[in-house]
Amino acid sequence: MISLLFQKPDKKHIKGMVLLCHPYVSDAKQYFLKSGHAEMYLKNGFIVMIPDFNGFGESPFQNFDYTADLTTVCNYFKKTYHHTPFYGHGISFGASKLINYCTTSNHPLDKIIVENCLDSNLSYYKKRKKRLFFIMKGLMKIFPSVNNQHDYTKSISNITHLHEILFIYNLDDSLTTIHMGRRIMTNCAIPCRMEIFKGKHLEAYANEPVRYSEAVIVFLTGSEK
Numbered sequence: 001m002i003s004l005l006f007q008k009p010d011k012k013h014i015k016g017m018v019l020l021c022h023p024y025v026s027d028a029k030q031y032f033l034k035s036g037h038a039e040m041y042l043k044n045g046f047i048v049m050i051p052d053f054n055g056f057g058e059s060p061f062q063n064f065d066y067t068a069d070l071t072t073v074c075n076y077f078k079k080t081y082h083h084t085p086f087y088g089h090g091i092s093f094g095a096s097k098l099i100n101y102c103t104t105s106n107h108p109l110d111k112i113i114v115e116n117c118l119d120s121n122l123s124y125y126k127k128r129k130k131r132l133f134f135i136m137k138g139l140m141k142i143f144p145s146v147n148n149q150h151d152y153t154k155s156i157s158n159i160t161h162l163h164e165i166l167f168i169y170n171l172d173d174s175l176t177t178i179h180m181g182r183r184i185m186t187n188c189a190i191p192c193r194m195e196i197f198k199g200k201h202l203e204a205y206a207n208e209p210v211r212y213s214e215a216v217i218v219f220l221t222g223s224e225k
Contacts (some may be wrong), residue, residue, distance in 0.1 A: 002069055003058035004051040005029055007042060015045040015221055016085035017093050019074065019109070021094025022050070023116070023202060028057030035205060037089070047084070049077060053097065070101040078108045087220050088112040091178060092202065096152050099184075103158040111220055115168040116201055119180040121150040157187040165192040166219045168212075173201045 008014070018041050020032045029050040032038045041048050051073045055061035057067075074130070078086065085197035086108045090098030095117035101107055159165075167189060169181040178196060185192055195215045205212045 001053065001060060002051050002072055002173045003029070004049060004073060005033075005038075006047075006049045008047050009042045009045050013045055013123065014047060014084060016087050016110075017047040017049060017077065017081055019070070019086070019088045019098075020048065020050045021070070021088065021090035021098045022053070022056070023091045023153075024093035027102050028052040028059075030057065031091075034210065035202075037205060040205070040209075040213050040216070044213070045085075046220075047081070049073065052129045053094075066097040067101050067104065070097065070145065071104065071107075072110055085110050089115070089216075090117070092117040096150075096153055096155075099152050099155050099159065100149060102162055103155055103160065103188070105160060107161060109162060111164045111166070112162060113168060113216060113219070114181075114184070115204065116170065116173060116176040117152060117167075117184065118176050119151075119183045120152050153187050157189060158186050159188070159190055162190045164219070165190050166216070167192060167194040168197065168204055168215075169194060170197050170199045171203065172199055173203075175201045 006169070016053065020037060022031045025031050026208050027034065030051045032050050032053070032123050038048050038050065051069060052059035053066050053069050054063065073084065088098050088102070088109045095114045098112055099114060099117065102109060102112060167181050167185060169176065169178045181194055185194065197212060199207040
């Protein structure tokens with residue numbers, strides 16, 4: 001069972017559906033209501049669906065298979081909206097899980113936005129949890145595959161059925177740096193580009209809402225707002 005917010009825009013012409021994947025914050029899906037992302041998409045003619053990953057918000061903990069969460073959500077909606085373009089937008093934790101989801105063979109997404117994504121969980125541990133970093137490094141010597149699902153420079157190379165990816169990073173983000181984004185892009189076989197915004201982690205839309213909105217909408221629709 002996945003808790004989810006869903007809303008259609010107050011417009012006749014629907015431009016598409018956007019799956020919003022939340023960062024690792026206690027607000028979970030509510031993050032996108034407070035940040036303004038949901039309103040931005042609705043005003044521009046997109047249906048918005050915002051799930052809580054299992055173990056976050058109102059979704060009960062089941063396991064760490066977040067790919068299954070996104071599969072459940074998208075499979076449910078594509079039955080009704082199978083003629084509507086599907087897009088994904090993940091931020092930080094949500095961006096990494098969106099990348100992994102797009103490695104599955106039957107996902108319905110056409111384009112995705114990857115914002116403030118780590119290159120690997122090891123980068124986070126090295127900066128924030130040194131003890132766990134050394135434990136993981138030791139485990140990887142014994143079990144090389146233990147970090148496979150958490151190295152997004154590798155996951156990105158296995159993405160299928162996408163037309164294009166937009167990467168978003170921030171100038172003063174010390175947690176998910178521009179360098180990390182470029183490392184991920186190096187292994188990306190899908191056409192992709194990066195937009196860089198002012199501010200720290202999770203601050204792109206708050207600091208430059210007009211440019212951010214224009215970049216996102218133009219990327220998804222292929223035309224000016």
